[in-house]
Amino acid sequence: MTDISEIKLTNAQIAWRAAQDIVDGAYVNLGIGFPEMVAQFQPEGRQAIFHTENGVLDFGPAPEPGQEDWDCINAGKKAITVRPGTAFFHHADSFAMVRGGHLDVAILGAFQVAQNGDLANWSTGRGGVPAVGGAMDLVHGAKRVAVVTDHVTRDGQPKLVEQCSFPLTGKGCVTRVYTSLAVIDVEDGHFVLREKLPRISMADLQAVTGATLHTDGGPADLIVPETL
Amino acid sequence: MTDISEIKLTNAQIAWRAAQDIVDGAYVNLGIGFPEMVAQFQPEGRQAIFHTENGVLDFGPAPEPGQEDWDCINAGKKAITVRPGTAFFHHADSFAMVRGGHLDVAILGAFQVAQNGDLANWSTGRGGVPAVGGAMDLVHGAKRVAVVTDHVTRDGQPKLVEQCSFPLTGKGCVTRVYTSLAVIDVEDGHFVLREKLPRISMADLQAVTGATLHTDGGPADLIVPETL
Amino acid sequence: MDKTISSLAGAVADIPDGASVMIGGFGGSGAPLELIHALIDQGARDLTVINNNAGNGHVGLAALIEQGRVRRLICSFPRSADPTVFNDFYKAGKIELEIVPQGTLAERIRAGGAGIPAFYTPTSYGTDLAEGKPVEEFEGHAYIQERWLKADYALVKAECADPHGNLTYRMAARNFNPIMAMAARRSIVQASRIVPLGGIDPEHVVTPGIFVDAVVEVTNPAQEEVLNREGAVYP
């Protein structure tokens, strides 16, 4: 069996792939951390408009170190910048955008995604301090909810599962998962494999996936820039 | 029996009396028409802040004829003016102020007020085109809901009644009524007479009132400027 | 991305018969008269219109009704200085009317934009307008359950717009416009000025562009109040 740690995509490559599905002018919310990388890989000629929960739309990239204005941050509490078109608003208006279905895409991380679209990404249920933030709002608000994630956990357990064992963030909300090995859609309670790395076999991919991978015609090759 | 049409207060005198109960800095909404007159009679040294449903707080008086800006109107669609301290906001925020209990006083007109505080002021129930506006919101929003009204209808029927026969605007919402003959509080399901014109007897006042007038000690004299 | 459209006709071109259309404004203040007149020219009929009022005189919403385009009106206050058009249609049974308390109308629209399918309000409790609506008690007080209100289209009047649809308004002409922009599937804006991106201070944006789909510039827009004093009739 292939050692998937040798062939899997980097986070940057996963983010790049997710970025290819965002159309010009889309309103997009990127989860804190890894999902934020998606913003770096917008295809030439496309410009998404990014929303952050704490009340900023159409913000610019991080400022140079030392140039931060700590009144101008994103949901991850990282400094961002103003650019032509930026708008500020309060938290109720910000989540009106989210809950009201005005975002085209939300891209989030995941502990687990189930074949029915259930998402677990806020708590491993193992004690510690619970913290949910805006994830539960985003998963029921954006027109399309996608996940970027490693295909398996650090200790090799599947993150794509028949049923989530961790506490849910939302039910039936995820429609596409970009993993380190594949692009998988959630359709009618099934995982449908859309793209996979050419260098992994169907059998090996199925072996590290916790639920049956359906195909709808042959999956396409998942091809990303080598150098990311 | 006294001919009440000879002795009753003018609308200006009723409005003057209502204005005496508004403290400095109070946030006040005045109903369209007659209640708007209350704004003209603020006692020296007091300055209420007026709210209008269509999204203006702390507006100034009507402009000179010919100076109207029709983007700057009140709920009665009359031109108003901007002054230092004015704020504009949208309709949902405006009624958040109303419904959220942020107004100190709303002063409205009435077809009927019942002894339990029920108010009927939006429809006579006799057909025609129904129109409610913001009255139903105001009566459940302001900390204090008062009514200014003639004591009786044009054909001499009581407007203060045991039970409203017209469709209700709100239940148990009115706490004080300023009429052309008296000042009457609603307390525990009763009308309590606080002030009456010295020139009308208790018996005559009761005769034109559709529910029992209680007293809590003797009523004071209702005294207003003669020249209004 | 550029949401500007060069003509009023183009801005309203895709509104079909039977559409629900929110129209901003409180009386004439903030009423997008030029967009309404473009909709009259365009010809869509059988419309459900959501507005605070029911038109005044023979321009704007009154003209749309007079042209027989409005099947149903949801409003709080169908009275005006000259309500002849609406009154005649209503009395002839040629238009349906749903009366909603003004604050409830505003909150239902805001709820539509904010993804809140229902909420409770004290407004209208115990009145005829609460008939048939669920009642629930919270902390000893009775409240009415009201539902969100959304529409296929919103016609919005703004003062200033940028190409991404960020908007400001002029004085009390703000009224229902920002919340209607939130609650419609497609929000069409007439702005007195279109400025380049960055031309609106990010702190002064009232409607962020995410709520806006199309912007058309109408310099020196007409005021309903002024037209009616001149006895104007559209078309």
Place this chain on the structure above:
Amino acid sequence: MDKTISSLAGAVADIPDGASVMIGGFGGSGAPLELIHALIDQGARDLTVINNNAGNGHVGLAALIEQGRVRRLICSFPRSADPTVFNDFYKAGKIELEIVPQGTLAERIRAGGAGIPAFYTPTSYGTDLAEGKPVEEFEGHAYIQERWLKADYALVKAECADPHGNLTYRMAARNFNPIMAMAARRSIVQASRIVPLGGIDPEHVVTPGIFVDAVVEVTNPAQEEVLNREGAVYP
């Protein structure tokens, strides 16, 4: 009418033990540090605090917790770069925690300010955070009933204020501040500048003065992020 107060101590003087206090800010952005520190000096304890977070480092809300003043915290995300204070109190059972999804927290606060005792949201449906809450179906989808959230006091950070309490904010420091000002019985504001009445354009007012009770000027307010990088500890 003049809502300005000359000292921070005076602004928070009447907050009693056991009060519920909304504190604006998202992390350090918009956090009214000087008001929080004045509240620490003032000594009120047994407080219920509503904030998006749970403090960072040893200043502001973290310092209020560290001083043992907070009995209960309602927030969405009690994590930060340096969450030591909250974590220690939480693990020792010395503070109660209610976790609320961020958008639900914002909407509950807005509902508190707007007189809406309850509303329905899709957020948290089917999750542990919906346990025990009423579920209702609208148009084929399930929603959770959430209740308004109000407080005795709000501590708000604004950029500019006038004597009637009209406010503007600075950039993303707006966040929870405007809605908390709406939802508290008494809203106490620290503003970087107090300007004369008329000094704020009526179109640019974000929080109208009706939602504000007291304003104190704090020029050059501290930024939590900067204080924490300096290792600051209050008091």
